[in-house]
Amino acid sequence: MRGLLALPFFGRRRFDSLSAQEMLALAIASEEEDGRIYALYASRLRQQYPATAAVFDDMAAEEEEHRRRLIDLYRARFGDLILPIRREHVADFYTRRPVWLVENLGLERIREEALAMEREAQAYYRAAAQRSTDAEVRRLLGDLAAAEAQHERGAEAMIAERLGGEAGTEEASAARRQFILTWVQPGVAGLMDGSVSTLAPIFATAFATQDPWTTFLVGLSASVGAGISMGFTEAAHDDGKLSGRGSPVKRGLASGVMTAIGGLGHALPYLIPNFWTATAIALAVVFVELWAIAWIQNRYMETPFRRAVFQVVLGGSLVLAAGILIGGG
Structure with missing residues (x-):
């Protein structure tokens, strides 16, 4: 029994049990992590694929801007102390694949992974909003789903704009x-x-x-x-x-x-x-x-x-x- 309780699943919260404050803190941490992933992709690709690196720079900047808006909302509602909650603390929250499993793959695979990141977040937030019985959490999850959908469309537009010509x-x-x-x-x-x-x-x-x-x-x-x-x-x-x-x-x-x-x-x-x-x-x-x-x-x-x-x-x-x-x- 002792070994069973040591498994990573135990001690983690269920997603639908989080409060609005915890949900917002989790969204902030998730946006921070995604922004760092995009920045790392940009750094690794800059020398060989500068146009794609510029796309990831733009995506990292958008994640940073979204994080700032979330923090402003959090401060207005809950104060300056942001709860230290991350993806791994929530049992049924979506996860990100380790960067080292993706960054050594082909260029097209990395682009697809970036779009999949936005898609996964959007799909999970929407499904979680439908399951939630708390009106406040439901509204927050819906807002996050809409934001991720906007990110995905923006990422596709940036890729098409920057890679549609000679650079592509x-x-x-x-x-x-x-x-x-x-x-x-x-x-x-x-x-x-x-x-x-x-x-x-x-x-x-x-x-x-x-x-x-x-x-x-x-x-x-x-x-x-x-x-x-x-x-x-x-x-x-x-x-x-x-x-x-x-x-x-x-x-x-x-x-x-x-x-x-x-x-x-x-x-x-x-x-x-x-x-x-x-x-x-x-x-x-x-x-x-x-x-x-x-x-x-x-x-x-x-x-x-x-x-x-x-x-x-x-x-x-x-x-x-x-x-x-x-x-x-």
Whole structure:
């Protein structure tokens, strides 16, 4: 029972039990936190995405202005001492996701999160107003819902105004370039390495043993091992600060996962007990993998299609043939 009472839920107030004074104090604290979040987004984005940073500066300024109006109302009704109540003190009040879960995501994701913040506050205040039986609290919650709705429309208008022209195009281009450098490029490199480098050991084992289960185990170990190796190599060799390629953790994750997937694609068919059926499916998977990689290189990395075919399809075919010849001999 002691451990149960230590859970965060216990000791917290219910939202509909708060007085008008407590509700106003909670609104002030919430506006302060949202303003700090917007200011942090602006600070983190200013160097690379100045137009979006300006949007968040404006949103932070609006939150500050709204906070000042709330404080003026609070002082007029309840005095200068504002109750120390925050979101985490109320059991059914809406919460904000930790900033570090959002700020490292893409530019569009951060913009969406900002609009979602306004939407969540508005929706909760409206629902709470409908549940409340206290006329004074009901009116206050309705006012807050209307204010948040106005904030959401204002945020959308600011984004459209500031990012509708050349600045928006430049930032979209920069975001796409960053996405390619951080996720696509190491992911494609990993997929290509995993698909090609595991061909020889998997098919050599297959034709040497003609045992699907042994071939699968070799393919699984080769794929996972290659994924771990590629992931650590990608993360360790470049911290992204000078190259601008982004977080080494993200790049390492993309490279490692795609390397493992590249190898597992033609290892999984050997879960089929019949050797020749499994081999035929594995060869078909290899064919699809190699052409898919060539297409991705051409689509996202702007590699000429003929060069991509030469590097991936022809190179992979040679590795495959080597594995079959070695295993068959």
